[in-house]
Amino acid sequence: MWAVIDIGSNTIRLVIYTIDNGHPRPMLNKKYAVGLAAYIDKANCIKQEGINILLDVLADINTILRYIHPECVLPFGTAALRNSANGDEIVSLIKERCGMAVRILSGEEEAVFDYYGAMLEGIGDDGLLVDVGGGSTELTLFKDRKIISALSIPLGSLNLYRTHVDGILPTQKEAHKIKKTINDYLDKLADNELMHNNTIYCVGGTARAALKIMRDRYLPSGREEDNSYTRSQLKGMLDNIEKNRKQLMHNILCLSPDRIHTLIPGLLAFYTVAKHYDSNKLVTISLGVREGYLMHHLGERGNTRE
Template sequence: MNYGIVDLGSNTVRLSLYRVLPEGDYDLLFSKKEMAGLVNYISGGVLSQEGIHRACSILEKFRELLRHFGVENFYVFATAPLRNIRNSEEAVHTIRKKTGLDVDVLSGDLEAELGYYGALRTLNLKDGALFDIGGGSTEIVEVRAGKILRAQSLPLGSLNLFKACVSRIWPKPKELEEMRKIVRRTLAEANLPQERVDRVCGVGGTARALLKIANTWYGRPELERRMTPKDLHQLNKELQKQSGEVRQLVLNHCPDRLHTILPGALLMDTVTKSLCREELYISRTGVREGYLYHKVLRRAE
């Protein structure tokens, strides 16, 4: 049976279509992304009607696409853009009224846990940590003996960090320093593991984009999914130089993240240094696969 999962995020809205197999496994049939930038429609903690209508328009487009493929099982969940606003109930009600779709607004802790369960598809992480840097939040999970010891969500992501500090596309030196201060302050207030761990998994679009850039920069195979904290730190320093070569690299690999890749790299570098001693693994799977497990696969166990 086929299932559509839509992730309504701060920067992007992503649709993934999965075929669930009889034995409880699944295959990804296709994935589609729309750049919504919903965080840009939030002012004073309120998502504007224009932003709500933008979300409705994308959801209706995805619903029609799934109807074309004969898919009736369709789930929509939202993360930071609906979780961290004052008019969340109004937004969910308006979306339901205009599209007929129910939006499941995930708590930060549940989003963090689902990121871990989704990553288990590609990495057997029994001891270590996981992070997911989104547009409007960052989730961190600590794992011991295959169990989640702690899951938390921080109200800081690549897009809202950009909006808070950067006046144009590429940050100026003073803006980079302001971002560093905000990231350090946010992490200082977080409940991070007391000791760094050997293995950390990164999930989400920011991590995948930086992996692509790193593999090209270091001349590694396209399918390589590992790097060291030192590799990431050096790449972050190169990105901050904003040379013509670096700008072209970003344009080649993630043009839709042109404005958020530097804030994302700075945040990911700082998080990784706080968590990881040896190896950083970037997963192909994450919160959408975790949500599929949460809603569908777990019932078959």
């Protein structure tokens, strides 16, 4: 068994995998809704309160691991640690207190590992992979099953919420500001090869939570096997935030309560990327950076067939 610890901006996850014919099979998946990005101060440092919560979570994970005895533990951090001024200090503290050697992934590495994970699920030969996290959004362009470009922008569902939203759900005016902020970043990207991709593959926790909402309220059949929706369907939902605010809050609380404040900013990010790159179809992929990072590590060790 292999343990992957994903220290993200919204959540921290421990996933225990076995490897079956080259594919990772999750045996345990434990999520901690921490919201590390919410503890970043004006100096761009994670506050002591956030550090203490992180250390408490990792201590709890260590307790679990002592009973499971995985062959290897692979902890990594993404945008919250990557973008904070004291990220390296926190990594050293984790090593000292918890005995874990956390690797902070660059934005490009995160985008690449997202693609490696999505490949395991069987995506198309061409497309654009989008991962809206809590503190960043990764964009991976691939053609003929080869990565053409892997980019990251420092905008995610949680920091977009903190910057632009005063209440729980954004108003139409706040939603417009969120979309403009994302568009301004996308316009600055030098890589124009991302343009005009009909299909966007959506990965990560925000993407999975978004699919639950779309499936429950806006997809005709609502079937579990439905994993895609159109840009126009997403627009229809976002255009009615004010009108359906109470019902939408109820739906999110029922389906993904820990994302009550971040899900709509995340959906706005997916919609803005889709519109910017003229994408009409959004397909949700369940595998992503954790599986990609694990399989990359196993590939280096020659253990992918266990």
